[in-house]
Amino acid sequence: MEDERKDRVDEGIIGKKASMPFLDHLEELRWRLIKSVMSIILLSFVAFSFADFLIVFIRKPLGEVKLYNIAVTGTFYAYLKVSLITGTLAALPIIFYQIWSFISPGLYKHERKMVIPLVFTSTVLFLIGAAFCFVVVLPISFAFLIGFAGELIENTITIGSYINFVGLLLMAFGFGFQLPLMSYFLAKVGLVRADFLSRGRRYALVIILILGAIITPPDVFTQLLLAIPLYILYEISIIVVRLTQKKDK
Known part of the structure; x- marks a missing residue:
């Protein structure tokens, strides 16, 4: 036990960075947030150059259903959103790197070596979740929701509402994965055990259903499409x- 405590001191948990004043931690957090936001802004400007292609791509789950614009600035804001x-x-990758780099000074030396693999894995899992949503969940959702009333009701879907819906679900599935x-990571640092997660299944299911209700539109079908994969991931x-x-x- 004494050796383990000494290792923590030697490897940085109570070292220079870990003992920084609270305001210095806030300053580091501020700069990491700035770097993350600036990377999003810069890459969004680059993406804006390909907005036409992105709009065509992102509407693929709709199939033959048309999108409409009902506001003067609607198309411009749609391009900005996409x-x-x-x-x-x-x-x-930049965002996840900033997150893990902010956390890493409070870890063991061997735990800090996991930062780059964790950044890579985080990015891959997020993209897998977003791809699963785009390829599987969205087409099923639209087929059900748009075809629910058959020919009784004609659907007029605005481009703004469509992009909001798609963007929200992509982020939800990406972070869920x-x-x-x-x-x-929590198991590696000793904060979570398998028996604790096993005992918490019923509570996890309730939380997942609540999250599904908050994140997705107010229909049970889409909520289940989010909740079922999340519970499987649990x-x-x-x-x-x-x-x-x-x-x-």
């Missing part, structure tokens, strides 16, 4: 934590 979504996705990685997280515990023994 550019911002693309810029955010492109900036993910981080769950196994976050569980691995079960995967339990397996990941259990394997991590066995490996660290």
Whole structure:
């Protein structure tokens, strides 16, 4: 126990960065936020140059359904939104790097070595989640929601509402797919155990359903399309934590 405490001192948990004054931590956090935001802005400007292509691409889950603009500035704001979504996705490696770099000074030396692999894995998992949403969830959602009333009601979908809907679900699935990685990290630093997650299944299910209701539009079908994959990811997280515990023994 004494050796472990000494290792923490030697490796930085109570070292120079970890002992910085609170205001210095806030200053570092501010600069990391600035770098993240600036990367999003810069890459969004680049994406704006390809906005026509992005609009064509992002509307693919709709199939033959047309999008409409009902405001003078609607098209311009639609281009801005789709550019911002693309810029955010492109900036993910930078954002995740800033997050993990801010956390890393409070970790063991061997834990700090995980930063680059964690950044890479975070980015890949986010993109997998977003791709799953775009390829599977969105087409199913639109087929159900738009075709729900059959020919009784003609759907007029504005481009702004469509991009808001797609952007929200892409982000929700992207961050949702981080769950196994976050569980691995928390297990690695000893903050989460598999038996704790196993006992919390019922509570996790309730929280997931509540999140699905908050994030998605007010229809049960789309909520389930988000909640089911999230719960599966929760079960995967339990397996990941259990394997991590066995490996660290």
